[in-house]
Amino acid sequence: MDTQSLQAFIAVADLHSFSLAGEQLHLTQPAISKRIATLESQTGAKLFDRINRRVGLTEAGRLLLPRARQILQLVEDSRRQLTNLSGEVRGSLTLATSHHVGLHRLPPVLKAFTQAYPDVELNLRFLDSEQAYHGVLSGEIELAVVTLAPQPNPQVESIPIWVDQLRFVCAPEHPLAGRGSLSLADLVDYPAVLPGPLTFTRDIVVDAFTRAGLAVEVALSTNYLETLKMMASIGLGWSVLPQRMIDGEIVALEVAHPAIVRRLGYLVHTERTLSNAGRAMIAELETARLSLD
Known part of the structure; x- marks a missing residue:
């Protein structure tokens, strides 16, 4: 063959x-x-x-x-091992990232990497975090920078870099706006706009309500957080967004509940031989992580 x-x-x-x-x-x-x-x-x-x-x-x-x-995968691993012997950082690197991470977290890392290693051909794929996760598992993708799974597969090494604090938000004219301290039970009286049902972020949010014995009515869903923000801002429902996305278009609600967070970072297969380019990208990501400490 x-x-x-x-x-x-x-x-x-x-x-x-x-x-x-x-x-x-x-x-x-x-x-x-x-x-x-x-x-x-x-x-x-x-x-x-x-x-x-x-x-x-x-x-x-x-x-x-x-x-x-x-x-x-075995053929590609063998090729990488032989290439790595030279110590040169060149060749191709298949890197997947989600749209949100790619827009809001990754640009400084990519800029530093491309300036330091101009001979690397970067194959950048924008995928949902869940798709990228499966791409790493299958060996199709060498490295992914995405939302980390709440319960990672043991074959995938998940290294957190950033932490998003998620806030409940709504339009300024929404009935929940300006009501002061709210409970999760107050929120379920109104429809929500949330990420799609198979996303890690949706799982994290819905799990908080499930633990409280509550069910959320989801009116609309999309995997793009920027679109969720738009839908919340025009009153289609309350939503949950990272703190850094909140501006004058939406209102952050004061909900009496422990902070809901999601972790963003990189994924590699535990049995994969990384290329020199992959190792160099991880070094840039680790530099970004250390700069936050």
């Missing part, structure tokens, strides 16, 4: 599309089809079914997929 055919196979499996896989790998659809055909010939098994224009894995394809990921 050649690595190019395995890359094509994984891309088609992930995207459920030969054409989208071609776009991702910068290849034509016929080239992707040829690589899949080569792999099917080598394995002696059909790997994909096409049903109603949807591409799905066969039983053989499902069996091969995790092994294909492992093979490519």
Whole structure:
């Protein structure tokens, strides 16, 4: 099996599309089809079914997929180990970050890194924290700087750098504004606008209400905190946002509850060999962390 055919196979499996896989790998659809055909010939098994224009894995394809990921990760790890022997900081670095962290926390780190290591080709991906987390687990992403999971997977090393204190907020004209001290029970009388149901931040917030025996009515949700701020500011519901995002457009509520926090930091797979570029990026992140102490 050649690595190019395995890359094509994984891309088609992930995207459920030969054409989208071609776009991702910068290849034509016929080239992707040829690589899949080569792999099917080598394995002696059909790997994909096409049903109603949807591409799905066969039983053989499902069996091969995790092994294909492992093979490519081993090849990439071997390549990194050989490259690392030179001590040079160059090559490519696949770094994932969430939109909020990428906008509000990461720019000084990226600026320092790119100035110090101009020979590194930075492949920066903006993903939801949860997607980035799975990308690190699968080996697709070398390093991620995101919201850390409340209960991390033991295969992922999670290093906190920043702490966001989350505040309950609403529009200045919202009925909750100006009421003084509030309880969590006061909030559930009104609809909320919160991050999506599969996000770490949503889990942290909802868990606080669940522990108090309360259920939150979520009117609208989005994974973009800047959009949540807009929706709260025009009165669509109360929300929860980092302290640093509060300005004249929204009002911070005084809620009688221990501070709710989320931790932001970087993720690496515990069994992955980091490139010299990855190590250099972590050094910049550690410098940022130490500057906050």
